[in-house]
Amino acid sequence: MVEEFEQAIVDQVKRFAREVLLPQAERIDREELFVTRHQAALGDLGAMGMNLPETWGGLGLSGSALYQAVEAIAAVCGSTASMLTAHFLATDSVLIGGNEDQRAEILPLAASGKYLGAFALTEPGAGSNPAEMSTRARREGDGYRITGQKCFISNAAAADFIVVYAKSNPDAGARGISAYLIRPSEHAGVEISSHEKTMGLRGGHVFTVSLDCFVPASCLLGDEGQGFRTAMKVLDNGRIEVAAQATGIAGAALEAAIDYAKTRFVGGHPIADLQGLQWMLADSATELAAARGLGLNAARLRERRERFSVEASMAKLYASEAAWRIADRALQIHGGYGYTRAFPLERYLRDLRIFRIYEGSSEIQRNIIARTILNDGYRRPTS
Incomplete structure (x- = not known):
């Protein structure tokens, strides 16, 4: 509450x-x-x-x-x-x-x-499995030499600090990953590309970050080897926020569809009178309520400092996929006009598409959920 x-x-x-x-x-x-x-x-x-x-x-x-x-x-x-x-x-x-x-x-x-700030975890060869990252952090004098490349990093070109995840012990797998605070304006050897030309979220620019820089030991975030654990906790939070973004856009699409259905007349009657269209709206409203419920359930567990990793994955998975269906139905209700830029439906769909990919794809979320319920059993939601 x-x-x-x-x-x-x-x-x-x-x-x-x-x-x-x-x-x-x-x-x-x-x-x-x-x-x-x-x-x-x-x-x-x-x-x-x-x-x-x-x-x-x-x-x-x-x-x-x-x-x-x-x-x-x-x-x-x-x-x-x-x-x-x-x-x-x-x-x-x-x-x-x-x-x-x-x-x-x-x-x-x-x-x-x-x-x-910017969060630099993803690499060209290590997206859904960060443990396979190749960015290295080698001890050099009283600090670290960080080399490697990160991709699809939001905010990077304007960031005052970038949290870079790199392997300080490549033989230790995920336990060899550490996190570092890098300031592009202070640490020479940080190169940031022009922004990627993306399908959606065109104003939320993402960049490739190439690294060959020295940072002092004070830039190590916490202790060596704790980076992967930190990243996973951060992504648990982030997945709830992806669910929130998805339900926000889906809610806007549903509202647009309702308004259009009431004002678009065919044969002297609003198309909202058509039962087939009513069912589309009913399905969308139900899916939106379910998605929002999953997101808020995970958010409440987070605020109570209870375990919420699997709930965050459920929220992110369901909300990102349901939102796409809701926006697609909304565009369909608008007919040909929905396919034009005169209405925001086409933007909603373009923006929503990435949510099934970033911060752990839908397939990765299914893996997390299945592994958890098989190993720990299914936990019934609590109020």
């Missing part, structure tokens, strides 16, 4: 999304404008630190309130939600894996919007 003060924050985020983000969303997509243009305003709003405790300058929102806030932003601009949640992956990495000095140095500035 969202507390009264949290609801006030969520309402403020909704108002900001409606008044500031919505009028720019279509142009951002069309012209591929980097949504970091909203960074300062999001910082002033407190949104850049919604995932962080007040101790480190954040708003200290519960998991449920955070879900609703991310959902509200995604409903009007998926690109902005993508930039923001990628920033959360970076700050969560520092919060979970860093020491007190690192948290004090990075998190207050990140929460205020003065710093933008």
